[in-house]
Amino acid sequence: METKTAKLLDGKTLAEKIQHKLLERIAELQPKIGRPPGLAVLMVGDNPASAAYVRNKEKACAKVGIASFGKHFPTQTTQAELEDAIAALNQDEQVDGILVQLPLPPHLDSIRLLHQIEPDKDVDGLHPVNMGRLVRQEAGLRSCTPAGVMRLLQEYKISLPGKQAVVVGRSILVGKPMALMLVDADATVTVAHSRSQDLKAIAQNADILISAVGIPGLITGEMVKPGAVVVDVGINRVTDASGKSRLVGDVHWESTAGVAEFITPVPGGVGPMTVAMLLQNTFASYLRRQGIKSDEL
Structure with missing residues (x-):
């Protein structure tokens, strides 16, 4: 019997697409x-x-x-x-x-x-004013990593309204803004963390599971609902017995890729999207300061 493997949410390719559009728009606007x-x-x-x-x-x-x-x-x-x-x-x-x-x-x-x-120059989206704008669903600069995750889900036409989303991690950088963005997209959101009891049971309930804690291999295949979307925000450097180091995420790839429907690779998933959103935030600030309506890239 053939083993099913999850489809990749390819952040690297999407980031290149966004950068190409930015290059075109900047080349067009800069002379003006x-x-x-x-x-x-x-x-x-x-x-x-x-x-x-x-x-x-x-x-x-x-x-x-x-x-x-x-x-x-x-x-x-x-x-x-x-x-x-x-x-x-x-x-x-x-x-x-x-x-x-x-x-x-x-x-x-x-x-x-x-x-x-x-x-209005806070392109990391971390200033209390920008966090407040996010809470109130007002226009403003958004935290780059969760914004990159949302853009990736949009690109692959992953429907969020009514879905069960679980965010593992509650940092101000990723976990909290990620949960707020998912709530704004009409998902039903649970935020789990190091003090959560029975993380496995919480994770198994997720249609969309996002891990942002920085613990290699925390999320295993048995914690993932079959057909779920798994987004791995973790970037961890691990060293094997021979002294060679490599980057891995929070998600145990081998056990999870056969259960999930979609999964982000590490590297090449969320990382490139974070940089793409930083560039997009800078461009959005540039447009706003010139009184030009913001672009959707």
Whole structure:
């Protein structure tokens, strides 16, 4: 008997499609507006993972025609120096989006820094004003990873109204905004986490199961309802006995791919969509600041 394998929710291909549309729109608008969209990524210290993420974002900006105003600060930079840098970027007419690369060195107050960003330039969607707009279903910049998940589900025509959605994880970065976006799409949403009793029973009820906790292999095939949609937001680096490292998600691929109807790969699923939504948020801010109606990409 032939083993059924879940269909892939291919974030890499969709992200490339979004980037191609952005490239076309920016090339068309830049001569009229007189400048490209601008994104400033602030990084402090020399965390190698953060440095790789920042390079990746700058490369993606260059690919679509967004100008990068990256600022790299030494580890010992003070809170006041960073707040001054953000204040200057808030005023800079060339900059449409500002992003502080997390994590920051322990002596810095990341929440206070994020609060300094002008909400309409907060392309990470983490400012309390933007979180409030999400709660109230008002227009505003949305958190990139959950927005990327929603766009991926839309692309594959996965119907959400009335469906049981389970979000495993309750972070301000993914879990909470993800649950709110699913509620707005008329799904019936359960948020599970490390204190939830009987995660297996909760997960088995899900038509759409989204894991964003950062625990390799947490979600196994026996936790997945046959025919469910499984979205793996986790990106975890694991090292095998021979010392080779690789990226895996929160979902145990081998046991789950035969049960689910759709599944996101890691890498190549949600990760590329997060970057695509960052670019789209920067472009949306650019349009809004010129008084142009926002595009759906």
